[in-house]
Amino acid sequence: MKKILLAIPALLTLASVHAADPRIQNVRPIITLNAAKDENTLTPDAASDTMQVENLTFGPEDQRPFIIRAKGLKTTSTAGWKEYSLTFTPANSGYVWLSLEGEYPPKEDPDLVLKVDFDDVSVEGAKIVNGDFEEKSADAGPKAWKYSAEAIPNDSFAGESDSSYVTVTANNRIGQTITVRAGEPVTVTFKARAHTPPIE
Numbered sequence: 001m002k003k004i005l006l007a008i009p010a011l012l013t014l015a016s017v018h019a020a021d022p023r024i025q026n027v028r029p030i031i032t033l034n035a036a037k038d039e040n041t042l043t044p045d046a047a048s049d050t051m052q053v054e055n056l057t058f059g060p061e062d063q064r065p066f067i068i069r070a071k072g073l074k075t076t077s078t079a080g081w082k083e084y085s086l087t088f089t090p091a092n093s094g095y096v097w098l099s100l101e102g103e104y105p106p107k108e109d110p111d112l113v114l115k116v117d118f119d120d121v122s123v124e125g126a127k128i129v130n131g132d133f134e135e136k137s138a139d140a141g142p143k144a145w146k147y148s149a150e151a152i153p154n155d156s157f158a159g160e161s162d163s164s165y166v167t168v169t170a171n172n173r174i175g176q177t178i179t180v181r182a183g184e185p186v187t188v189t190f191k192a193r194a195h196t197p198p199i200e
């Protein structure tokens with residue numbers, strides 16, 4: 001009897017893997033721009049019609065003016081890549097850390113992992129290196145970018161395009177430093193989609 005009872009949770013786990021949670025197929029890409037190290041004030045331009053662009057609304061209050069968090073409208077894997085853009089203006093010349101991220105899971109389901117694919121990141125008003133992720137570094141990761149954790153394999157979801165892209169989550173981000181000039185607006189444009197393949 002004990003054996004049967006133990007087998008039930010295992011079966012439930014299997015079932016939940018196969019029946020994909022619709023929330024993982026409906027995700028929001030996040031971009032963080034961080035100039036806290038140099039205390040460089042970043043002013044968001046709220047005019048984007050694809051992203052909500054604002055200074056950080058959580059964390060230490062004295063750092064918030066130096067950090068922008070931009071959250072995209074939802075994207076899916078079924079509709080293919082969706083284009084996003086946002087603009088901000090730095091007060092001073094210097095370095096800004098640009099980070100591509102996924103959403104945090106909902107409070108009621110902290111184990112849910114929301115994976116987002118990013119590709120074709122381009123920047124106007126500053127320089128970005130390898131924004132299309134096609135150039136590889138010696139360890140086979142994308143050149144010029146730095147993961148906060150392990151790289152999620154590119155081939156786990158081939159999708160429509162055979163070109164290289166990156167997959168990120170809330171805790172497994174990828175970023176690089178861009179150089180900005182005082183008072184010169186910077187526009188970041190990119191493509192994103194949900195990483196999870198559509199339900200068959």
Ligand SMILES: [Ca+2]
Nearest residue numbers: 119132163164
């Ligand atoms: Ca690419």
